[in-house]
Amino acid sequence: MPSVLLHPEPLTSRAQRFLAQHARVVRVDLGADDAVCRVRLDEVFGSHDDAVLIALRCVQGRYSGLTYDSLYMREQVYFAPVLDPDEGDEKVEFLYAVCPTTASGVGASLLPDGTVIIGWEQDEVCAFPSLDHLIECDALLDEAQNAQLIAIHSGEDVESVLGELRVQRPALRLMEEASGRTVQWWADDDVLVYLCRTWAALWGTVQPTLRVWSSYGLVKVDPVQLQRRSRGSVSTDNGSAGR
Known part of the structure; x- marks a missing residue:
């Protein structure tokens, strides 16, 4: 899937304008290949579903490397979702979907269905249905700066x-x-x-x-x-x- 900066649809024209004005793409690590991911899923969860890998590659293709100043997260963030399950994990998620650029910042992960989870480990909350929703929120916060x-x-x-x-x-x-x-x-x-x-x-x-x-x-x-x-x-x- 092409980058959201090249093919931003179905984002609104507001969000498209926001990305065009404020976002860029940087190089990020895409993590393990599909074969290694399957092995890790088998080790942690006892099986794997290739639909999860398809979802991961779609998300990576659209968002990986995207970076901008997020008013919602209150700092510059970059998008770098990877699949890296660890022993004890209770659910499959794509880590580092939204990464802070400061040590004190809060990041976000994704569920395979696209749900954005803000926070880490036990301190987390499901916030948005997708990363597109987060971008739309940031675009509105940016626009609101010009309003009273x-x-x-x-x-x-x-x-x-x-x-x-x-x-x-x-x-x-x-x-x-x-x-x-x-x-x-x-x-x-x-x-x-x-x-x-x-x-x-x-x-x-x-x-x-x-x-x-x-x-x-x-x-x-x-x-x-x-x-x-x-x-x-x-x-x-x-x-x-x-x-």
């Missing part, structure tokens, strides 16, 4: 606050292409809404966060004709994009 942050709320009640906002603004639609189990993006003609529970789920000491930006001035891509609504009420703040 009009509200922010942190706390365990972020889901309730989002629910109230959706009642106030019934035209809000879920941006499924950038959302996952611990991240939600919502938008209408006037506002862009970001709810992130990843780091709260991972560490427990961090509060889930809801951010709302004015969407005026943002480049409109993949537009949906929605009824315009008056702005809802949430505590205001003038912070910047991020977790």
Whole structure:
């Protein structure tokens, strides 16, 4: 499969523009060949499934070597998925799918179905359905830097606050292409809404966060004709994009 920089479809035009402006490809290790991978799978799990290897090579072909500054991960990352099962592993996963460039950074692995798992070993959380979803999330965070942050709320009640906002603004639609189990993006003609529970789920000491930006001035891509609504009420703040 060709690199996502050469053939970015089915990414939205927003994400394609983000990669074109901010990403590049570097050389990374692809790990063991198929024969060695089969042996390791047999040793650790008692059998192997060639569908796993097919999935690995597809993921490697599309993403391996991709690098950019990730606002979601809060540092520069590079993609280098490999299959390297170890004794005691309970599931097959592709390690180093998203690697931090600092020792204190958090990385991500992939399940063979594409699910993105943030964290390491016991401290991990399923965050996105695919790496494309992660890229879409980063593209939106990058775009939000050019918008006015009009509200922010942190706390365990972020889901309730989002629910109230959706009642106030019934035209809000879920941006499924950038959302996952611990991240939600919502938008209408006037506002862009970001709810992130990843780091709260991972560490427990961090509060889930809801951010709302004015969407005026943002480049409109993949537009949906929605009824315009008056702005809802949430505590205001003038912070910047991020977790």
